[in-house]
Amino acid sequence: xxxxxxxxxxxxxxxxxxxxxxxxxxxxxxxxxxxxxxxxxxxxxxxxxxxxxxxxxxxxxxxxxxxxxxxxxxxxxxxxxxxxxxxxxxxxxxxxxxxxxxxxxxxxxxxxxxxxxxxxxxxxxxxxxxxxxxxxxxxxxxxxxxxxxxxxxxxxxxxxxxxxxxxxxxxxxxxxxxxxxxxxxxxxxxxxxxxxxxxxxxxxxxxxxxxxxxxxxxxxxxxxxxxxxxxxxxxxxxxxxxxxxxxxxxxxxxxxxxxxxxxxxxxxxxxxxxxxxxxxxxxxxxxxxxxxxxxxxxxxxxxxxxxxxxxxxxxxxxxxxxxxxxxxxxxxxxxxxxxxxxxxxxxxxxxxxxxxxxxxxxxxxxxxxxxxxxxxxxxxxxxxxxxxxxxxxxxxxxxxxxxxxxxxxxxxxxxxxxxxxxxxxxxxxxxxxxxxxxxxxxxxxxxxxxxxxxxxxxxxxxxxxxxxxxxxxxxxxxxxxxxxxxxxxxxxxxxxxxxxxxxxxxxxxxxxxxxxxxxxxxxxxxxxxxxxxxxxxxxxxxxxxxxxxxxxxxxxxxxxxxxxxxxxxxxxxxxxxxxxxxxxxxxxxxxxxxxxxxxxxxxxxxxxxxxxxxxxxxxxxxxxxxxxxxxxxxxxxxxxxxxxxxxxxxxxxxxxxxxxxxxxxxxxxxxxxxxxxxxxxxxxxxxxxxxxxxxxxxxxxxxxxxxxxxxxxxxxxxxxxxxxxxxxxxxxxxxxxxxxxxxxxxxxxxxxxxxxxxxxxxxxxxxxxxxxxxxxxxxxxxxxxxxxxxxxxxxxxxxxxxxxxxxxxxxxxxxxxxxxxxxxxxxxxxxxxxxxxxxxxxxxxxxxxxxxxxxxxxxxxxxxxxxxxxxxxxxxxxxxxxx
Numbered sequence: 064x065x066x067x068x069x070x071x072x073x074x075x076x077x078x079x080x081x082x083x084x085x086x087x088x089x090x091x092x093x094x095x096x097x098x099x100x101x102x103x104x105x106x107x108x109x110x111x112x113x114x115x116x117x118x119x120x121x122x123x124x125x126x127x128x129x130x131x132x133x134x135x136x137x138x139x140x141x142x143x144x145x146x147x148x149x150x151x152x153x154x155x156x157x158x159x160x161x162x163x164x165x166x167x168x169x170x171x172x173x174x175x176x177x178x179x180x181x182x183x184x185x186x187x188x189x190x191x192x193x194x195x196x197x198x199x200x201x202x203x204x205x206x207x208x209x210x211x212x213x214x215x216x217x218x219x220x221x222x223x224x225x226x227x228x229x230x231x232x233x234x235x236x237x238x239x240x241x242x243x244x245x246x247x248x249x250x251x252x253x254x255x256x257x258x259x260x261x262x263x264x265x266x267x268x269x270x271x272x273x274x275x276x277x278x279x280x281x282x283x284x285x286x287x288x289x290x291x292x293x294x295x296x297x298x299x300x301x302x303x304x305x306x307x308x309x310x311x312x313x314x315x316x317x318x319x320x321x322x323x324x325x326x327x328x329x330x331x332x333x334x335x336x337x338x339x340x341x342x343x344x345x346x347x348x349x350x351x352x353x354x355x356x357x358x359x360x361x362x363x364x365x366x367x368x369x370x371x372x373x374x375x376x377x378x379x380x381x382x383x384x385x386x387x388x389x390x391x392x393x394x395x396x397x398x399x400x401x402x403x404x405x406x407x408x409x410x411x412x413x414x415x416x417x418x419x420x421x422x423x424x425x426x427x428x429x430x431x432x433x434x435x436x437x438x439x440x441x442x443x444x445x446x447x448x449x450x451x452x453x454x455x456x457x458x459x460x461x462x463x464x465x466x467x468x469x470x471x472x473x474x475x476x477x478x479x480x481x482x483x484x485x486x487x488x489x490x491x492x493x494x495x496x497x498x499x500x501x502x503x504x505x506x507x508x509x510x511x512x513x514x515x516x517x518x519x520x521x522x523x524x525x526x527x528x529x530x531x532x533x534x535x536x537x538x539x540x541x542x543x544x545x546x547x548x549x550x551x552x553x554x555x556x557x558x559x560x561x562x563x564x565x566x567x568x569x570x571x572x573x574x575x576x577x578x579x580x581x582x583x584x585x586x587x588x589x590x591x592x593x594x595x596x597x598x599x600x601x602x603x604x605x606x607x608x609x610x611x612x613x614x615x616x617x618x619x620x621x622x623x624x625x626x627x628x629x630x631x632x633x634x635x636x637x638x639x640x641x642x643x644x645x646x647x648x649x650x651x652x653x654x655x656x657x658x659x660x661x662x663x664x665x666x667x668x669x670x671x672x673x674x675x676x677x678x679x680x681x682x683x684x685x686x687x688x689x690x691x692x693x694x695x696x697x698x699x700x701x702x703x704x705x706x707x708x709x710x711x712x713x714x715x716x717x718x719x720x721x722x723x724x725x726x727x728x729x730x731x732x733x734x735x736x737x738x739x740x741x742x743x744x745x746x747x748x749x750x751x752x753x754x755x756x757x758x759x760x761x762x763x764x765x766x767x768x769x770x771x772x773x774x775x776x777x778x779x780x781x782x783x784x785x786x787x788x789x790x791x792x793x794x795x796x797x798x799x800x801x802x803x804x805x806x807x808x809x810x811x812x813x814x815x816x817x818x819x820x821x822x823x824x825x826x827x828x829x830x831x832x833x834x835x836x837x838x839x840x841x842x843x844x845x846x847x848x849x850x851x852x853x854x855x856x857x858x859x860x861x862x863x864x865x866x867x868x869x870x871x872x873x874x875x876x877x878x879x880x881x882x883x884x885x886x887x888x889x890x891x892x893x894x895x896x897x898x899x900x901x902x903x904x905x906x907x908x909x910x911x912x913x914x915x916x917x918x919x920x921x922x923x924x925x926x927x928x929x930x931x932x933x934x935x936x937x938x939x940x941x942x943x944x945x946x
Contacts, residue, residue: 110150113195113205119146121237132209139231140213141246142181158192180211187215226579228373236304236328249365249374259362303329319389321476321498330570332546334359357553362545367424373577376485376540378514378631381578383482384542389569395473401561409469411440413559414549423515425537431455433513433540445469449493453512456527464493465505475499484591485540486631487599489513492585508587514631516600531670533600533627544570597665600627604674610681611650615642624672638672652677683758684711684750686719698766698806698845704735707748714753721748738765768805768845775800776839788856792863794825806844814838828857830931832938859935861893871928881923884914901943908940
């Protein structure tokens with residue numbers, strides 16, 4: 064079953080475990096596992112539970128036994144809507160060929176119940192899968208394989224070039240007209256947007272024409288049987304099978320000559336005759352739903368988005384428009400006696416009535432169509448005329464290609480082929496044939512103005528005419544087929560208002576061919592490449608604005624311009640610019656004229672390109688900031704002020720402004736800006752001149768640090784206090800730690816008794832008894848100086864003498880037997896000191912000195928050690944001898 068195929072694919076792709084796969088199966092076969100659709104259901108039990116019928120397309124071949132659906136589509140089809148009838152007890156899900164991606168059925172709107180099958184394979188055959196599932200038992204389902212085959216063979220068309228592009232409309236009976244349009248390259252991209260009619264809700268029904276008249280049976284009222292109580296729109300479109308004898312007979316066209324020669328099905332247009340209901344409601348919503356409109360419009364038209372670019376024509380494009388047309392008597396003849404006219408007489412239209420339009424979109428001249436096939440009154444009778452109208456707002460230069468009386472075209476299929484070159488000096492070639500007899504009703508060509516470039520007012524005549532402006536962006540010619548006519552409900556129409564009646568037309572075999580413009584030659588031999596290339600328009604360059612004093616050679620004028628030729632093509636043409644009248648020293652706007660270097664081109668209108676160049680003050684002012692006093696290393700140690708001075712040598716200065724820190728708003732500068740607080744301040748400033756040039760914002764950083772650095776001085780890791788006392792037996796490690804929170808340190812110095820010390824070094828003060836001074840001098844980047852002194856005292860102690868002797872013995876500067884003599888004297892001194900007898904302690908220290916200074920012991924002690932130990936011994940003697 065298809066469900067389990069889906070499961071296996073998903074499980075394989077995701078590497079699920081068996082348990083997870085089973086869980087996935089359970090979830091997918093539940094009713095919530097697939098999107099369901101509200102498609103049309105059969106009434107009662109006319110369909111088996113899992114059986115279907117295909118409503119759309121009507122040519123679908125369904126095999127219920129094999130569970131297959133075969134759909135054949137003509138060349139160029141881009142998509143096909145699928146609409147099926149099902150039993151009320153089931154749901155449906157449509158999958159793409161990968162059996163994973165679903166295609167939803169529309170739940171509302173014009174295509175309610177439809178699923179769009181697209182993304183056709185380039186091979187021509189694409190598979191889809193329709194799964195029908197029992198609502199009460201999700202394990203009970205059936206999968207229909209849908210095979211869609213698109214004919215990939217280009218139909219044989221006489222005169223088709225190798226590089227020509229064929230765009231068929233593919234009209235098929237039973238299809239919505241908007242799907243016929245959307246599925247073709249002519250209308251692709253907009254569907255209903257490619258149909259122009261009363262698309263807004265009717266004033267009397269509140270419904271659009273598509274809602275009020277279209278049903279799936281296609282059972283439309285004929286014009287003569289319209290019920291006035293019916294609140295539908297007054298026009299509609301429908302498709303009819305060319306072999307649908309019932310429909311053809313219903314509309315009275317079954318035996319129209321040429322019907323058996325049609326290649327596609329038929330598109331039927333109908334516009335009802337407006338009337339006033341018994342309660343006084345006027346039913347003349349004619350143009351796009353407009354109430355009380357003076358015209359009726361029901362047309363199909365080529366789309367103008369990128370997807371349909373080949374369906375439209377720009378300058379130099381050559382497009383063949385082909386269609387088969389049938390205008391019945393109900394349109395071209397009076398249906399009842401009116402005034403002097405009898406039923407069956409040919410009408411003579413009093414207002415415009417277009418069957419085909421080649422009409423410009425975009426631009427400022429999108430009023431009158433460029434070319435039309437129209438029903439006109441000429442020589443006192445109704446005629447079918449193909450015409451070219453060069454002008455957007457006037458009809459006095461209309462140029463007919465042909466004019467044929469109604470009696471030659473009524474109630475028969477006509478084959479019409481018209482090829483149009485879009486250009487100022489364009490060309491139209493047409494051929495009109497009676498399809499049944501093959502009789503050529505007209506064949507020929509004419510030059511024509513088919514490029515509706517922008518129009519400007521002629522100061523002499525006062526009328527809008529094409530000048531030398533190129534087409535605007537997006538400007539192009541599009542094709543429109545339908546019934547577009549003026550109604551007889553205006554103040555000037557009273558005399559013939561009763562002549563207005565309903566109208567119908569039929570269309571078949573409609574296609575466009577975008578010709579290869581590099582090789583195409585019209586059937587009468589007219590060759591576009593043999594025509595003169597005359598300059599008719601040129602692309603304007605943007606105005607150039609430069610600073611006063613800019614030399615002509617520095618204006619950067621373009622060396623080439625895009626030029627529109629009379630052939631419709633655009634080429635780049637070299638330009639030589641003249642400096643006449645240009646003065647770089649005077650401000651103002653100068654129009655610089657140039658000349659085209661035409662070479663093989665013509666310039667019969669003597670068109671001269673130009674560029675407006677404006678000289679003005681483009682230089683912004685220059686502002687300078689002066690800070691007082693001048694910073695040291697970027698820092699100040701006192702209050703500061705900033706003065707802004709500005710220079711502008713042209714228009715003058717309008718104002719100078721500044722802002723501080725993160726301020727969003729600018730302040731107008733009026734005088735020096737004062738800075739008083741410690742810290743870093745950001746000053747932004749700029750000036751604006753009289754003509755509005757704004758100087759690029761400049762920035763000045765003002766840094767103020769009025770605080771002295773701080774420090775900690777440690778001796779052997781302990782903060783040093785004033786008056787600290789140290790024994791001279793141990794070196795002292797002095798470390799100066801300094802800090803400045805704002806500007807940072809510039810220098811720091813530590814001295815002892817005026818001599819500079821290396822920070823962190825040990826100082827040996829053995830024998831240097833007494834008061835010593837440490838001085839700390841620290842300076843920060845702003846120039847703030849910290850200068851402080853700390854006093855310390857070095858003393859001698861018996862214990863210290865012992866330690867000094869040990870140090871010197873280890874160093875080899877004190878040797879035996881002197882060592883023993885000195886220790887003995889020192890021990891005796893300490894013994895007396897312990898008894899409290901300082902005098903005898905002092906005497907033993909005298910012995911210490913005698914041993915130290917004994918000449919025979921001179922080799923056992925260095926001079927430096929003798930000095931240190933002697934100094935300490937004398938200090939102890941002095942201390943103990945003091946009274």
